[in-house]
Amino acid sequence: MAYAYDDQNIFAKILRGEIPNDTVAETEHTLAFNDIYPQAPVHVLVIPKGPYVCFDHFAAEASDAEIADFHRVAAKICADLGVAPGDGGKGYRTISNAGEHPVQEVPHYHMHILGGRPLGRMLQKTD
Ligand code: 5GP
Secondary structure, rough: OOOOOOOOOOHHHHHOOOOOOOEEEEOOOOOEEEEOOOOEEEEEEEOOOOOOHHHHHHHHHHHHHHHHHHHHHHHHHHHHHHOOOOOOOEEEEEEEOOOOOOOOOOOOOOEEEEEEOOOOOOOOOOO
């Protein structure tokens, strides 16, 4: 695996405090903030603080502590924002785009948490 992390990406700038963000949760290893162009009433981005480009990079190279913290933060956000089905919410979708085909816009690993309205089926077939 060969990933080169670009520390000029927008989320790296957010992590350095160079660009403001609407923080939802923050821990030692993880930051979560509202998406600037929300696609649903709940649209939170969860990012590790470490320099990982996408999911497989993070899952392969981050420490167990970073990986556990990331997922615990994401799960707590689902519960806190009232979308977790286990807490009576109507559900949510997590999305993580990596690379060209899914059109990853920002090359710092992030998980989208979307909810608060019906989201339709996962993918539309285009051919
Ligand atoms: P991707 O296409 O990489 O999976 O998603 C990138 C997401 O980052 C998009 O949903 C976009 O709206 C969001 N985004 C891009 N720039 C900013 C920013 O400066 N602040 C915040 N909060 N979100 C951003």
